Amino acid sequence: MSDTISLPTADDVLRGVDLTGCTAVVTGASSGVGVAIAAALAGAGAEVTLAVRDMAAGRDVSERIAASRGVAPPAVEQVDLLSMASVRAFAERWRSRPLDLLINNAGLMGPPLTMTEDGFESQMAVNYFAPFLLSELLLPSLAAAREGSGIGRVVIVSSGSHQLATLDTHDLNYERRAYDKFEAYGHAKLCANLLAVEYSRRHADVGVTMNAVTPGGVETKLGRHVTFEDAVKLGWVNEDGSLPQGRMKTADEGAATPVWAAVAPELEGQGGLYLEDCAIAPIWAPPMPSGWGVSSSSLEPDAARLLWQVAEGLLRKSGLK
Template identity: 70%
Template sequence: MPLARSAPDDRATWTAADVLAGHDLAGTNAIVTGASSGIGVEIARALAMAGAAVTLAVRDVAAGARVAEEIAAGGGVTPDVAEIDLLSLASVRAFAARWGDRPLRLLINNAGLMAPPLTRTADGFESQMAVNYFAPFLLSELLLPNLKAAAPARVVMVSSGSHHMATLRLDDLNYEHRAYDKFEAYGHAKLCANLLAVEYSRRHAGEGVTMIAVTPGGVSTNLGRHVTFEDAVRLGWVNPDGSLPRGNMKTLAQGAASPLWAALAPELAACGGAYVEDCAVAPVWTADLPAGWGVTAASLDRNDAARLWTVAEQMIAESKP
């Protein structure tokens, strides 16, 4: 299975079942955030069908319980359901405390927030940065002892090709001094997520824990509830006739494939900090590639990753009650 590719191929249509074929995950503990809808459900379903003990980390516990029942009815190991609100660092800390000392092999930071109006959390973070970056940062650090106990262990950051739209602004992570553009803010949060994977892996790979960033591709889920059709056309995500510039929208099962490949592919054991697209390590974008294809060089900048970590770590510490 190749690690990188420079053009689309049939791996873009792989499904969760294709990736999980042959995997026996009995005895594996896994957490999937945002697993009450969208690709999070499909990721959790595939892991449970392969025998993993999955915890659905969700804001809506009732919705999570319905998903757990559905997965169990389909023959998968019945998932646990646990509450977490990624708009609140107190909730993240409470979730990690309840997890206790159980080993954890897979942490899938899947939950996301895209393009809402400007809002701030009780911790003072812009909401997209809170859900897509600060909360996963804290959760991944708090659960590090659990991940080390199950090493080799892997953390997955579900990112987006929208990181191409942003430039890192360490001086204004929460849009306190510049105009807020909801789509640029989404891209900025995902750029930060990519850089988190780089620095987290640099710090923890020697302890047997790595982090991979991944785009699931274009999938129709409620993540896009704040995006109008006119927005999508303006950004080039869809054509005016409703067709897609880069082929068909992925199904939920196809959208879950790349995050699962990022979580499980043995080929990625020494690739902490990589960015995965279409079940392969993405090429660094250059002008001879289509717009939005691959990963930006800025997403892999080790110096920026270290600087961002330092700034964010301090901001999280200052938010602690």
């Protein structure tokens, strides 16, 4: 990818698309790709809710979207994805409203081992357990939108880093095995991919689908726990500081695939996919570079079903589902 290559943005994806009357919730919409997703959807006419942990930052984003897009300020709602009680409270506040689009965009990458109040490893909490719970609790709203000729889609933001991990349903929260912060990030994103597979299978009868997407390499606050040495070790940057693929995407370019997943007519009725660069990603195989495409283990139905059962049990054990 050279600096001269022009990549599609979320606005390019939405050109000619009218989302008037559609409702959308975007988590993690106080910075980075989440802001770009929310702004593009609002600019196309959608009624967007910014689901954020930092309300002050969310209100600032809302005002900026309103000024730049010439629309009413998007609603701002608090949700802390490190707390399943907060997720439940948000869903309860939404309960009586239809929902066309749920964009599970918020992420956490590479912190030291930290356990949440619910007993979940923090990366698993933000990248997997919270989207699992939120998507399940909002299913009636998504199904209601479908019944009313709405969209009824769920998007979960993943990463090519899912290739760093192998599924371990016996110890999802690193209570017994060694913790490597980037393997744990990859494991959480692998679980996110499998969530899309099983969620779509379970809810096919109401027409609600979930697809996993990678925005690609985007420089955002997501990387605040990543050192330069980490990035070199993972192959994200060269030792001289240059980028293997030429340049990082902008936030607007990173938002293109999540928005495409939300609105593309060709994805109607299709769930459990892994999307990359506004297309269904190929299965990774040599000589493809690591981090591109999708691992076949990310799409395995039996693994997706087992993971769902284990995760659902952990949520129930905590009295949260």
